[in-house]
Amino acid sequence: MTIRLYDTMRRAKVDFVPADPARVTMYVCGPTVYGRAHIGNARPAVVFDVLARLLRHTYGPDAVVYARNITDIDDKIIAAAAAEGVDPKVITDRFEAHYLADMGALGVQPPTLAPHATDYVAERVDAAGRVTGMIPMIADLVAKGAAYAAQGHVLFDVAAPGDYGRLSRRPLDEMIAGARVEVAPYKRNPADFVLWKPSTADQPGWESPWGRGRPGWHIECSAMIAAELGETIDIHGGGLDLIFPHHENELAQSACAHGGAPLARVWLHNGFLSMGGGDKMSKSLGNVVGVDDLLAAGWSGDVIRLALLSAHYRQPLVWSEALLEQSKARLNRWKRAVDDVTLEPLDDLRFAATLWDDLNTPHALSIVSELVSSSPAAAKGALRLLGFYLPAHFDVSLTEEVTVSDQANAIVCNPLVDAAIAARTAARARRDFAESDRIRDELAGQGIVLEDGPGGTTWRRG
Ligand SMILES: [Zn+2]
Structure with a gap:
């Protein structure tokens, strides 16, 4: 392929x-x-x-x-x-x-x-x-x-x-x-x-x-x-x-x-992202939606990510509250199905082939929908490849699909930990302390200890 x-x-x-x-x-x-x-x-x-x-x-x-x-x-x-x-x-x-x-x-x-x-x-x-x-x-x-x-x-x-x-x-x-x-x-x-x-x-x-x-x-x-x-x-x-x-x-x-x-x-x-009326988002039209506004309004980063990937990247994407609602419902359904499943290396060739075909994320997401019922472990691997936040997402012993050396581990994992810290910082900014505690506890479960200081959050291996 x-x-x-x-x-x-x-x-x-x-x-x-x-x-x-x-x-x-x-x-x-x-x-x-x-x-x-x-x-x-x-x-x-x-x-x-x-x-x-x-x-x-x-x-x-x-x-x-x-x-x-x-x-x-x-x-x-x-x-x-x-x-x-x-x-x-x-x-x-x-x-x-x-x-x-x-x-x-x-x-x-x-x-x-x-x-x-x-x-x-x-x-x-x-x-x-x-x-x-x-x-x-x-x-x-x-x-x-x-x-x-x-x-x-x-x-x-x-x-x-x-x-x-x-x-x-x-x-x-x-x-x-x-x-x-x-x-x-x-x-x-x-x-x-x-x-x-x-x-x-x-x-x-x-x-x-x-x-x-x-x-x-x-x-x-x-x-x-x-x-x-x-x-x-x-x-x-x-x-x-x-x-x-x-x-x-x-x-x-x-x-x-x-x-x-x-x-x-x-x-x-x-392609462009446009707002409900079909207008391109622009400051002059006053229809600009900040990522921080969406997070502060309680939409999780994963839901926003799924909404962004719901259209093929070259197609225009019409942004709306309804799209966010649909994405949230879809993601909740998937997460409930895969949460307790052990992550396995992704071997679903149909899923990979879909992404290899000019990054067809809408089709890839429809395959995830099928896999969730037929093979939750494969669905979890697929979601992880698409970059969705999943508990195993921050598992430092399970890096991108392969076992890697300590050096590669540092390269691959540090961005994941950094991304987790950024997600937690955003959760705290919107006063979603349940979410920020959940991320902290999950990292702790992987042996990553967070320290909040005046200059921001740092981490060390506990
Ligand atoms: Zn340039």
């Missing part, structure tokens, strides 16, 4: 063939940390968490490098910091912690790598002598004629790659004709985008060949991918709204910097 995934670039479902099955690389564009995550933000986090779990199940727990970045330099962050009169780091630290706690409550494991954009602005030299970083990458693009400096800015020349627009399938001349963005005087072409821009004295900035400034958003991901994962990764993911311009720009600049090497073998995009 081969995993098949829908590649946005080819507009087709393709066999997924990683360059190196011992090191499968996936990068998903992460949050810009200046506000709380809403349920629309949670969808890619949960979808790609399931994919990462499936890849680990398929290729081995240590064979997957999943990077999800933190964008911690951005004009909205700077504005939020100015509004509060604090350093931008106060804002980014606060909302990154919120993000991790909120996603942890939904059963999202921390990724293997969480690169922070600000760590990749200046030049970096790795052990092999490879130079990476945004400033060297921009300088390289300028040297290759794919970018140009003008009035303290550096712009990417969209005419340089020769095939700009191929991911979103927008012809360049249409983009130019339709460019409604204000045309800055320093742009040669209205579709050219900013790689670098000047910072005033009170804005965060880095010294560069073009003066003190800061990077544009698109170059961040290209530089972090090059530094941490290499020139071509196996999977690049994100929400549908990132196809243009963000991913189009990432792939154009990366290809120009790397002699035409493609940025990703497969491009995956999740």
Whole structure:
């Protein structure tokens, strides 16, 4: 069996063939940390968490490098910091912690790598002598004629790659004709985008060949991918709204910097989440539902997770109270059936094949419904693979489907413990002390002792 995934670039479902099955690389564009995550933000986090779990199940727990970045330099962050009169780091630290706690409550494991954009602005030299970083990458693009400096800015020349627009399938001349963005005087072409821009004295900035400034958003991901994962990764993911311009720009600049090497073998995009009326959730419409709001309203992270996985990831998902109610009833029924069952390694091939077929979670969940009555142990294994919170979920002796060494144990289990702690923190925040005690007791049963202190909760093996 081969995993098949829908590649946005080819507009087709393709066999997924990683360059190196011992090191499968996936990068998903992460949050810009200046506000709380809403349920629309949670969808890619949960979808790609399931994919990462499936890849680990398929290729081995240590064979997957999943990077999800933190964008911690951005004009909205700077504005939020100015509004509060604090350093931008106060804002980014606060909302990154919120993000991790909120996603942890939904059963999202921390990724293997969480690169922070600000760590990749200046030049970096790795052990092999490879130079990476945004400033060297921009300088390289300028040297290759794919970018140009003008009035303290550096712009990417969209005419340089020769095939700009191929991911979103927008012809360049249409983009130019339709460019409604204000045309800055320093742009040669209205579709050219900013790689670098000047910072005033009170804005965060880095010294560069073009003066003190800061990077544009698109170059961040290209530089972090090059530094941490290499020139071509196996999977690049994100929400549908990132196809243009963000991913189009990432792939154009990366290809120009790397002699035409493609940025990703497969491009995956999740569909939009809309609110009951069919409107896309947006601040301007006032229909934004925060993950913390849902948790505070008493919905458990597992119920929210199930609701998010109830539609195929590429399809639009209409969010509603009714969906949450249905998901809660379904999950309660399943949990009652599997709670006392001993977890067994998942060997239901039909279930795995369904996920291998472009991550068909609605069908996988219907198989769980059948397994709950015919084979509860298999149902439990299936739910666990999908990342649902189950008692055995935090069993440190039973890690992802295989017996592992202590070292792998540390890698695989620590995120599970961290996720459990995040779920408990979220439970405490909504004053659900029964739930927080239950999680604490379960961890204690696995020999994990929690200690609550002023800096948060830490753990040790008891
Ligand atoms: Zn990105």
